[in-house]
Amino acid sequence: MKKFSFHPCGNFRESYLQELTIFETWFGRVSLLVFLVVLMVGAPLFLSNYLLYILNNIGIMAIAAVGLNILIGYTGQISLGHGAFFGVGAYAGAILATRLGLPFYICIPSAGLITALIGMIFGIPSGRLKGLYLTIATLAGQFIIEYVLIQWESLTKGTMGIALPEPKLLEMTISGDRAFFFVIFFCLIAMTWFAVNMMRSKYGRAFIAIRDNDRAAEGMGIPIFKYKLLSFGISSFYAGFAGSIWAYYMVSITTEPFNLGLSVEFIAMVIIGGMGNIPGSIFGATFITVLNEILRYTTSLLMNVSFVTSLGLNMAPLREFVFGLAIVLFILIEPKGLAELWRIVRSSFRLWPFSY
């Protein structure tokens, strides 16, 4: 059956089990394992704190993006409220940690669960709304959550923000980029593993059926409202989980970052990575985070160039422009995203020298 070989040159699948495999060959599985081992050992050893900080950010964003991909890419429900759910997770984690003093390994999953609950509440309109109208309803959800986070001062301390205690694991304090790297990437791997496998299960197939045609899915006996809510719940769980890790990592949080812009960034990650492709979301998160970082660097560099300063130009909006341009170009040129590009690159290696 599966041998330690390269890809077969055609489609020789004989059973559904083979159709469902994640790794077509042992080579793929081994190379992923090798990559993960190298990443987990090599990155903390050799990378500088700044690069680790970027990697950690990528990891956190990737967890949230994987969650959003389950909702958008697999279930076909567009949500413009993912940034707010991320914020709900961050605040839930922060409040549980400061008010109840729970340890972080309980805090983070329970923040995820709380967010899942709230996500399901805001997912209720999906029972009656589709497409454009659902998008607008989730947009309203974004604004309502933002408002509650700012105004419910007795709980969230409003614009003051909350400072979190340092997480402890078995009497060891986790602080600094290096320690967080292990926590974040362990979570990312576990969450990705869960997402990939869930999509091969009954639930994943139901989600895909709903995405392709929800009426037809209902006709086949899938309770679509239940599954849509479940999808909202799972995706918000991912957002809340990522949000609470982010809160721990950032040490103190305010309501500011969880705006519509963050939601848009998450959708951009999903689209640029490739919709309906879990590893794609990780690519997308990497792309957007790195792009943001490069743009921040270049704009701050441009600010100091005497030519620009003498003209009195403010280069900061350049970031926004390039970000929009990246989204537009990806949609127009490669709507299937980075995952598709990666597949093309791989298959052109495989088919070499006869790649088209």
Added chain:
Amino acid sequence: MEFFLQLLVNGVCVGLLYGISAMGFVMIFKASSVLNFAHGELLALGAFFFLSLVTWGKIPTAAAFLLTLLGCFLLGFIIEKFFLRPLIGEKLIFVIMLTVGLSAMFKGMILLIWGGNLQTYPEFLPQWLEMKIGSIYIAPVYSSALMISIVFLVLFGLFFKKSSQGIYMRSVADNQKAALSLGVHVRRVFALSWAIAAMVACMSGIVLGIINGVNVHDLSAIGLKVFPVVILGGLDSIGGAIIGGIIIGLLETFTGGYLSPSLRDVVPYIVLVFILMVKPYGLFGLVEIERV
């Protein structure tokens, strides 16, 4: 009582502005069913273009106004031609995200060129527009806004009812395939409707700019407030947009006046969710019949 009346008048005035801002949005949706997230930036582009012509170019106001309308007309053509035409028949999320991307691009561009500060037009409205009924005061900007919006409503009503292009547009909105088979040039209709919608948007941007001053952040926020307005008024009815705008404006000023000023900005969205839960296609929206 006086407070109530003043709030009422303010609400209607603000709502009218929302209604005017929503008109272009509704036109785009009507012809090509695109939800335009870049609408606020289109408003801002129009307002800033006019600003540069008037203050830097020293062009007379009327000429500058016409030039701006022309420029925005071309801009609408370009947007449709290069960005939206390749996406005809693509998934909804791509179209939505494309307009989101465009809005980020436009916003960045405007900030690069004009900066983020509040700027104002030179005073050019005649004083006789000022209205005073009893103790209630209506500023000249509001009455001129009222007049401009009525003029445009009548013009568009005539355009859609009488002119052949307007009838083509309605036919495309009603049923694209049927219109195509009857010989309507659908692509031209799309391009034209984007161009006209951009023109309307820039006109509304100028009106808003006269009243509140020109600031890209405020204008793009209004672009987002268009959503509750059009859901209330129906996504495909231009007259409904004005009614929806007035309802939202009243709602906002009354919440701001009687309940709390901070609730003011979020109340339209709360109402929006409830309306959508009860009537999934908006208050006056057309119910889509789906078949598997």
